[in-house]
Amino acid sequence: MACCSTVKTEDLDQNFLQCAFCIERLRKPKILPCLHTFCEVCLGQWVRKNVGKLICPVCRNEYPLPEKGIMGLPDNFFINNMIDFLEARKNGKAASSVPCHGCEKGAVTYCSDCTEFLCSDCSHAHRRLKVTRLHRQLSMEEYQASPHEPPVEMLRPVYCSIHKCNEIEFYCETCDVPICLKCTVIEHRVPEHKHQYCRDAVEKQRPILEKLLHHAQEKIPTLEGALDNVKFVLQQLDSEKEAAEERIREQKRSLVSTIEQKEQTLLQDLEDTYNGKKKILEAQQDGLMLGLGNVNSGCEFTENLLKYGNELALLAVKKQALQRMQDLIKMELNPRPEENACIQFTPNDALIYGVRTQEFGTLLRGNAVAGISTVNAEIPQIATVDQQQTLVLTTKDRNGKDVNQGGAIVTSKIRSPDGGVAMTKVTDNKDGTYSITYRTNKEGTYNLFVSVFGQQVKGSPFSIEASHPKKVCLEFGVRGKGIGHVKEPWGVSVSSKSGDIVVADSGNSRIQVFDKLGHFKRDFRFCGFDKKFDPLDVAVTDNDQVVISDYANKQIIISDISGRMIRTFGSERLKWPWGVAVNSYGDIHVVDYEEHCLTIFDCDGVHLNTIGCKGHAQGQFRNPICVAINSKDDIIISDRENSRIQIFDEEGNFLHLFQAPGEEEGQFKYPTGVAVDSHDNIIVCDDWNNRVQMFRPDGVFIRRIDSDNDGLRYPDGVTVTPDEKVVVCDYGNDCLKVFDCNSLMKPRSQVFVMLNEGGASKRVTTSMPRLFVN
Known part of the structure; x- marks a missing residue:
């Protein structure tokens, strides 16, 4: 096998063979992808400490943990080789304890050309082969005493992790792992896998690693230079810190000196201010004490003169006593202190954040x-x-x-x-x-x-x-019989087309029409009946027809808005028709005050339904007086003598009622006119309390429409204009008053009583917005 670079024993012991965890010789070394090696036991403890995460303690890189855990990580064969090498070199290991590379016998020689340990038999075989007979073989004693460090080869055979008894000899290029002979025919069979001897694979991989090593080594000078720069900057940082500390201390000394000077200035200013105030107050005190002494002495002398002096003595000093008493009475002294006791120092908090020292603070005199x-x-x-x-x-x-x-x-x-x-x-x-x-x-x-x-x-x-401010924004009509005059007005309605206001001028037995600014436009009345025309209430339909309740003739009259009669009906059923209203279908709803019910007709006067009878229970009435229809065609009726408002659906089925008899806000007594706004809020004329109030559809009080300063007196009829203004017939003052509902809201808690369908009362407290008119 080709040679590796030489390594010194001392360097190997320190740089390669020591575990970073236990700082001892590596035991069962496991290598990470970053090439850092640790003891298997130490690495396992580290992973448990990091809750199962495999993080290199040196470079802090994180890697996936193998399925078998730490045991699944590859062994560092190189480290094992180093350990064997050092054991042989440093500890004078016996020849028999170093295994032969060709068999399991103890090595007796070392071939420096092949870098292999050989037993006696293999050594003889080595010398007999033509290609190796000239290799230099050292005895173990010569090897241990050699002055140079030979390259390190495996001192112990490495066995396959799968086939335990088979030594690793091959390398699978396909799987990139070393394998044994058995693996080549079972797990790594050809042609799917390509493999070769480890020696040949190493020769092929060595140039690649050497090239990469070269490129990696090229980074070393750059990193060393960067490290030197950082060290230099750290040295500069230390120097700058020391210089800055000295400047801070110098600044502190300067500031302390300046603050002490400012302290003396402020203390002197304080003393001057104190003395000035004290001088004024003491002078006033002296003057008051002198004046008090003069008054006391003069009064004491005069009192003794009157009490103990005889006639001659009194007359002798009368002139002086009179003059003294007059002077004392005329004496003027300021009874109020001519100065105050205020001397305050206000520190400037900004000084804490390094603002100029002249802003130390101010003295308030x-x-x-x-x-x-x-x-x-x-x-x-x-x-x-x-x-x-x-x-x-x-x-x-x-x-x-x-x-x-x-x-x-x-x-x-x-x-x-x-x-x-x-x-x-x-x-x-x-x-x-x-x-x-x-x-x-x-x-x-x-x-x-x-x-x-x-x-x-x-x-x-x-x-x-x-x-309270007046809330009325428009008032028109005065008591009389002339044009635009009204007398005891009762019902009122408004045209959704023109905004004209139609009024039942009951005291003058006529209907009057005003524009939305209160200017008179026309009036009309009807004759030819058995009794005098006596209108009580009016309702204007979507097509500008006017529905009128004629109390005296016990009938309903329908006319156009100019006063041309269209038809009459209801005399055979009605006893005392009062309030009238029209729903979205054009059906006419008439409150019969004397019959204690609501009668419904279609637009042609055909009777459709009758709701209610006399009584106190829900759905019963005692002198109902007015009616209104909301956007759902629900029917709202003011049940006057029962002091309550009852609400029914369009079929006449009872829905709910609300009542709170009394004089407080949200309460009412003997309600009369009712109307609804665009949100179906219910507006009620509280006749007995001379006011108009607004409630939610469920009866919760919202606000009062008018104020005490508006001076309503028996408000009876009410309607809402298309622009959300409330028009009220002020029966007692013979006029009409208009209030603007576009107002602010303010929370207001209100207690009211609502009857449920079982007839039982329930007291409810709620926080509702109260509206205020600008």
Whole structure:
């Protein structure tokens, strides 16, 4: 076999034969794809420590673990060879202990040309062969004493892992593995597999490995140069670190010196400020003490004179006593402190992050004096409930000049009509002014207290009247009989085509039509009946026909919007027709106040159905008064005497009801007019409480439409315009009022009572949005 490069025994012992784990001679060495070798036992422990992952501890590359585990990794035959070699070279191994390369007998000679150990028989055979007779053979003693290190060959035979008793002699090129003779005829048979002797395969692979080795060795100078560069930079890094440490220490010394100087400056400034304030307050104190002493002495003298002096004594000093008392009464002394106690130091937090040392901090002298500080403009005497109000306080110094820096301690609180106290929001504008923000949540008189450094400012507390704003956006009609005048208006409806507002002007026995801005357009009435035309409610259909309930004649009248009568019907069934409404099919729904029911006709006046009877149970009524139809054709009826709203489907089947008798928001008593908006929210005229409220389709309170300042008096009729405005007949004030529903929402908890289908009541608390009109 061709020679390998020589290796020194000491280098082999240190570089190749030591396990990186146990730092001892390798035992059962296993080689990884990265060519790093470890003891089989050590590598197994390492894999278990890494939860079954095979990671090389040297280069950190990860490889798939063979099916047989660590045992499935290839043995490092080269390391085994090294170990045998060193045992033979270093330990003076006996010849008989080194196996012959030709048989299993102990070697007695070493052929330096073939690099093989030979026993006595093989040595003689070696000398008899023509091709090897001239090879130099060394005795084992000569081999061990030789000064050079010969190439290392296998000192022990390697057996096949499959066929245990067969020595590996061949190499399968197809599978790229060494094999034994038995393998060539079983697992690696020709022609599927191509194999050759290991010696021949090595000669073929050696040039390839040598070429790759050469290219790999070419990288060594580059890597060594890179390593030298990194070492150089590390040395520079150490030098730079030392220099930077010195600069930091020098900077610290400089900063400490500057800070100490700034400290002295600020302390001196503090002392000057303190002395200035103290001088002013002490002078005021001396003046007050002198004035108090003068008043006390003058009063004491005069009191003793009146108590113990006789007539002559009193008359003798009367002139002086009178003059002294008058002078003391006229004496003016400022009862408020002429200075405050504010001296604050505000550190500059930015200094921590390395900002300039001159920004060490500022000393706040607090020159504001409460007694002459004022609120700009006028405090609003009337505030709007639930709307935020803001006023600005301007602080002044003892000389009456505006303070131009912030930092004063300004506090403010507001007392509600029921005596409750809440803090307001104070914002320091950093220029000597302070914004004070407050909000009132109910009507009544509020007191706003504003203080500077614990002293109330001039005019504090301030009295504020809070009230609800008017929500009405349009009002038209006045009491009378003339054009555009109304008297006791009751029902109202709106044309979906033109937006015209149609009103049942009950007190004037006529129907009036106004445009959406409240301008009069026309009126009409009907005659020729047994009794005087007496309209109570109106409904305008999609084709602009007007449906009118004629109470006195117990009938329903249908006309066009100009007043031309089309037909009448219902007199044979109706006793007291009141509220009217039309569904999507054109069916006419009429509430019969006296019969306690709802009667339904088609558009030709043919009777279709009757819902309800007198009573308190669900589906029963006591004087129902108005009706509305939502987008689902559900029927909403105001059951007046039962103080509730009942809802039915289009077939007349009861769905649910809601009621909350009372005067609080979300409650109502004796409801009258009802209407629905585009979201099917239900709008109810709360006649008894003089207001209009909005509820969800399920009866949950949303908000109040009007406010107390709108002054509704017996609101009865209500309708919603196409642009979401609510038109209300103000029966008691003989006018119509329009409210805009495009408003803001505010959460509001509300308690109401809903009856379920079994008739049992259930008390429900919910958080609903309350809407506020701008």
